Amino acid sequence: MPAGKHPVFGPFRINEKGYPRLSAGPQKHKYLHRAVFESVAGRPVREGFDIHHMAGKKCFCPHQLIEIQKELHASSERLRCPYTGQFLTMDGYIRRFGHAPL
Numbered sequence: 001m002p003a004g005k006h007p008v009f010g011p012f013r014i015n016e017k018g019y020p021r022l023s024a025g026p027q028k029h030k031y032l033h034r035a036v037f038e039s040v041a042g043r044p045v046r047e048g049f050d051i052h053h054m055a056g057k058k059c060f061c062p063h064q065l066i067e068i069q070k071e072l073h074a075s076s077e078r079l080r081c082p083y084t085g086q087f088l089t090m091d092g093y094i095r096r097f098g099h100a101p102l
Helices: 032-041 090-097
Strands: 003-006 010-014 020-022 049-053 065-069
Touching: 003 020, 020 032, 032 049, 032 065
Parallel strands: none
Antiparallel strands: 003 010, 010 020, 049 065
16 A cells, blocks of 8 residues: 655555555544544544545645535535536535535
8 A cells, every 4th residue: 555644644554445544643544634624623523424625535735625414425426506406516516605515
């Protein structure tokens, strides 16, 4: 597995799906995107929620990570615009409305 090192959270390994998991320290085995989100939010990810990468799974910038309900996070999930009825991807919805649906 490829490996790397985050400047704050330390070493990580990339899993088979392409997501980095921390490989040392107090948050060992935690996904890097969850550790970054929790650090910035000052709290754990809520029950029933996932962290979505708005700019792709290789971006860990805090402003590109959002907490979203698990049932809305599926990559195949398509959302209907409440105004036009048009189907949008999650990223398209966020770009159009500035937030994820709640």
